[in-house]
Amino acid sequence: MEAPVAGIDVSKDKLIVYFQGKLYEFTNDKRGYEEIRKILPKGCKVGIESTGVYHVNLAKYLNNEYDVRIINPFILKKFKDFRGKKSDKNDAKKLAELVVSMCSGFTTSDARELTSQWDFVTRSIARVKNRLRRDLVLLGYRDSLSKKNLEEVLRGGDSIVLAEVRFLLEELERLEGRKREIEKELEDFVSKDSLIFTIPGIGKTLGCIILARVGDVKRFSDKKRFVAYCGLDPVVESSGKSVVSRGISKKGDAVLRRAFYLAALTAIKVNPVIKRFYEEHKGRLKGKKLITACARKLAVITWAVLYYNKPFDASE
Structure with missing residues (x-):
């Protein structure tokens, strides 16, 4: 039997809980946490949006009895059918729906x-x-x-x-x-036989970090969404006939972005695809910009390996 699902929208002072078609409002403190325990059965999947520090104590409190999923706000905004005027109540409901649709894809808090x-x-x-x-x-x-x-x-x-x-x-x-x-x-949180470890340049530690931050890559329907989630998508401005690159957006997951950057430093030496990409672009790009471009390429490769469930193949 599938575990029930709840969504909790968190702000500095209050918590909006959506559970089985009903909405509840509690204070964002220990008293509110105790009230939540009264309505949610043990083992319930709970989606909580990452909101700076305001969600941390709640997640820790619930983590022993519930399957807590911390959801990046970027994903919530991109979630299908998440439209219209923003509201705490609507967010709580969408968090629950997001957990249902991607329940296999979120790592624990x-x-x-x-x-x-x-x-x-x-x-x-x-x-x-x-x-x-x-x-x-x-x-x-x-x-x-x-x-x-x-x-x-x-x-x-x-x-x-x-x-x-x-x-x-x-x-x-x-x-x-x-x-x-x-x-x-x-190492205890990720699968040791994940195909991500077939990608030259992504070692044990960075592979674990990427997997822990990404969860189920299937929720990214194409490589552009994944690259954007990693904060590695390029920002391009066009004016008349000119198109100017303004670097990367940095709107995604900062930890993932740094992980791919560090992996790229190794990949340019040991990964044939990234090494070739590096050589082809080093005349146009320099320093950190070139490494960032390699990190973006490595993120695309990672998405393809995990999304299609196929080991890395330098010939493809």
């Missing part, structure tokens, strides 16, 4: 939370490393983070800058440890 943590920790590591390199230069050393260079730096006399170097190295070790823990936990 825990998996999405892990990918968000991974993204935050990864960016924090980059900031700490940049600060370390800056401090090494101030101390008169090379900006290399090699073990040999750091050992030489740490033998220097005490100073305010050296004290920060020691602190940053401890912080870096802590962050990298947490990153490894997250990557290990993520």
